[in-house]
Amino acid sequence: xxxxxxxxxxxxxxxxxxxxxxxxxxxxxxxxxxxxxxxxxxxxxxxxxxxxxxxxxxxxxxxxxxxxxxxxxxxxxxxxxxxxxxxxxxxxxxxxxxxxxxxxxxxxxxxxxxxxxxxxxxxxxxxxxxxxxxxxxxxxxxxxxxxxxxxxxxxxxxxxxxxxxxxxxxxxxxxxxxxxxxxxxxxxxxxxxxxxxxxxxxxxxxxxxxxxxxxxxxxxxxxxxxxxxxxxxxxxxxxxxxxxxxxxxxxxxxxxxxxxxxxxxxxxxxxxxxxxxxxxxxxxxxxxxxxxxxxxxxxxxxxxxxxxxxxxxxxxxxxxxxxxxxxxxxxxxxxxxxxxxxxxxxxxxxxxxxxxxxxxxxxxxxxxxxxxxxxxxxxxxxxxxxxxxxxxxxxxxxxxxxxxxxxxxxxxxxxxxxxxxxxxxxxxxxxxxxxxxxxxxxxxxxxxxxxxxxxxxxxxxxxxxxxxxxx
Numbered sequence: 323x324x325x326x327x328x329x330x331x332x333x334x335x336x337x338x339x340x341x342x343x344x345x346x347x348x349x350x351x352x353x354x355x356x357x358x359x360x361x362x363x364x365x366x367x368x369x370x371x372x373x374x375x376x377x378x379x380x381x382x383x384x385x386x387x388x389x390x391x392x393x394x395x396x397x398x399x400x401x402x403x404x405x406x407x408x409x410x411x412x413x414x415x416x417x418x419x420x421x422x423x424x425x426x427x428x429x430x431x432x433x434x435x436x437x438x439x440x441x442x443x444x445x446x447x448x449x450x451x452x453x454x455x456x457x458x459x460x461x462x463x464x465x466x467x468x469x470x471x472x473x474x475x476x477x478x479x480x481x482x483x484x485x486x487x488x489x490x491x492x493x494x495x496x497x498x499x500x501x502x503x504x505x506x507x508x509x510x511x512x513x514x515x516x517x518x519x520x521x522x523x524x525x526x527x528x529x530x531x532x533x534x535x536x537x538x539x540x541x542x543x544x545x546x547x548x549x550x551x552x553x554x555x556x557x558x559x560x561x562x563x564x565x566x567x568x569x570x571x572x573x574x575x576x577x578x579x580x581x582x583x584x585x586x587x588x589x590x591x592x593x594x595x596x597x598x599x600x601x602x603x604x605x606x607x608x609x610x611x612x613x614x615x616x617x618x619x620x621x622x623x624x625x626x627x628x629x630x631x632x633x634x635x636x637x638x639x640x641x642x643x644x645x646x647x648x649x650x651x652x653x654x655x656x657x658x659x660x661x662x663x664x665x666x667x668x669x670x671x672x673x674x675x676x677x678x679x680x681x682x683x684x685x686x687x688x689x690x691x692x693x694x695x696x697x698x699x700x701x702x703x704x705x706x707x708x709x710x711x712x713x714x715x716x717x718x719x720x721x722x723x724x725x726x727x728x729x730x731x732x733x734x735x736x737x738x739x740x741x742x743x744x745x746x747x748x749x750x751x752x753x754x755x756x757x758x759x760x761x762x763x764x765x766x767x768x769x770x771x772x773x774x775x776x777x778x779x780x781x782x783x784x785x786x787x788x789x790x791x792x793x
Contacts, residue, residue: 325362328431333438338651342621345507345590348648349413354394357442361389364434367426372436375424377777378411378476380404382421382436389439398447401440402455406479407472407518407776409448410501412441413510415773416642448517457526461485463790466549468535468730471499472772473555473763475522476779477786482525484787489549491533496586499557500764501772503582504612506619509645512585536729541737541759550793551758551786554745555779558724558764564607568665569720573599573682577608577616577721584619599717603627605685607662608721609634612769614645616719617654628654629713633661633690633703659690661703663710665718685713724769734759744768752782753789760786 334350335341341348352360364386372382381400388397401408417423417437425433447453463486467474470492478488496502498515523529533539535556544552561576563569580598583589587596604625606617609632617628630649632639635658639646650656668683670676689709692701726743736756738746745754745761752760762778764770 330432330435331356331360342652348508352442357389360435361386371424372421375421377773378404378780394446395452397443406476409444409514412437455521455524458485464549465551466544467553469555470497471557473775473779476776477553477783478527479522480783482527489528492531493534495531497529503586506615536733541734550790553782554761555763556765558726558769560725560727562723571667571682572680574718577612577719580719600624602716604717605629605631605715606719607631609639611641613721614641614649616721630656631660632658638700660687661690662687682716685715726765751785
């Protein structure tokens with residue numbers, strides 16, 4: 323009989339006052355008994371609505387049933403059929419708006435904790451050495467993948483399982499894309515990403531780092547090397563700015579730069595190679611998951627005070643509820659219905675050697691109110707006349723989104739892009755306007771979720787397989 327408790331089994335986590343000053347993972351994961359209890363809440367619905375909410379099509383009731391039966395390896399085996407990165411997805415996917423949003427248990431209570439159970443199954447398989455992968459028999463065909471982020475790794479994994487020889491080209495020195503440079507250690511430990519990447523290598527995927535496609539090699543040269551198709555999953559690494567005065571001051575960062583320095587370059591160490599802010603008062607502009615990551619990272623780097631400055635209300639805030647709640651618990655202050663209009667600089671004309679010259683001295687903001695809905699259905703923020711004030715900060719982090727890097731499109735013939743720089747693709751296949759070249763993830767859509775990028779990589783892998791077989 324199903325466990326009819328209306329609430330999810332709680333997720334153990336570090337206390338807010340402890341975790342706010344360390345980079346260890348916040349959520350600690352289910353143990354076996356808790357996982358079995360939570361799996362018992364699944365009703366094993368005949369129509370399986372949760373599966374329709376999963377961008378990579380995981381057989382959710384099947385893997386949960388295996389956990390309920392204590393066949394934990396079997397649960398992981400089912401996950402691996404559809405997902406190349408289950409330990410990652412179990413931590414960072416917005417299940418509350420996808421698979422869990424479709425769960426019938428959510429009608430009269432909380433949905434089944436699908437993401438937490440996915441994480442449990444993947445973590446246990448890794449800890450018990452039950453996540454080994456073996457290469458599929460070769461089919462004699464070669465595919466190149468550009469970018470070792472969620473889209474590229476998923477595409478590579480799915481093609482390797484079909485027998486393709488896949489080579490992934492990554493611009494940075496570490497594979498993982500946004501999983502290693504964008505998402506902080508306290509949400510997604512880098513050791514977890516490395517394990518998932520090692521699993522793909524065990525399938526026969528080659529990953530070459532420090533290769534910038536468009537500079538080191540071009541797409542044309544990849545075809546010259548004998549690759550029969552190319553998948554572009556290069557992400558959206560070009561940060562957006564507001565265009566307000568003062569954005570060039572010392573102490574103003576894009577969230578991309580700030581998080582990359584901390585996550586990939588280890589700026590939180592005592593003697594970092596690439597230091598960033600230490601202490602002080604920090605304002606993070608934006609309301610998405612990246613803004614939450616930047617704010618919580620700044621706190622762990624020793625900030626005395628951290629503000630989230632967002633021009634709409636809490637109802638419109640796009641970040642995951644769990645991340646917002648964690649940020650609030652840790653003491654981050656939300657300045658909602660506020661919008662920056664200028665970043666103020668410090669100038670001491672009497673002493674040009676003063677190290678504060680050219681540094682941030684505050685941020686001037688204006689209060690907002692919500693007007694009529696915009697084209698996306700969200701109420702448009704409108705400035706309130708005469709409501710300007712100055713926020714006392716010495717570091718500002720801009721987290722208002724990113725765009726695809728233009729390098730690949732400018733060095734590749736026959737590749738059409740939209741007005742925002744996203745590569746234009748056929749929606750159901752990921753096929754670009756150049757034959758044999760496919761694309762997916764943030765390089766197409768602009769900044770989005772990890773799981774949507776994985777879904778695009780999966781779609782493209784199936785289309786590449788069909789394209790090569792038909793060719």
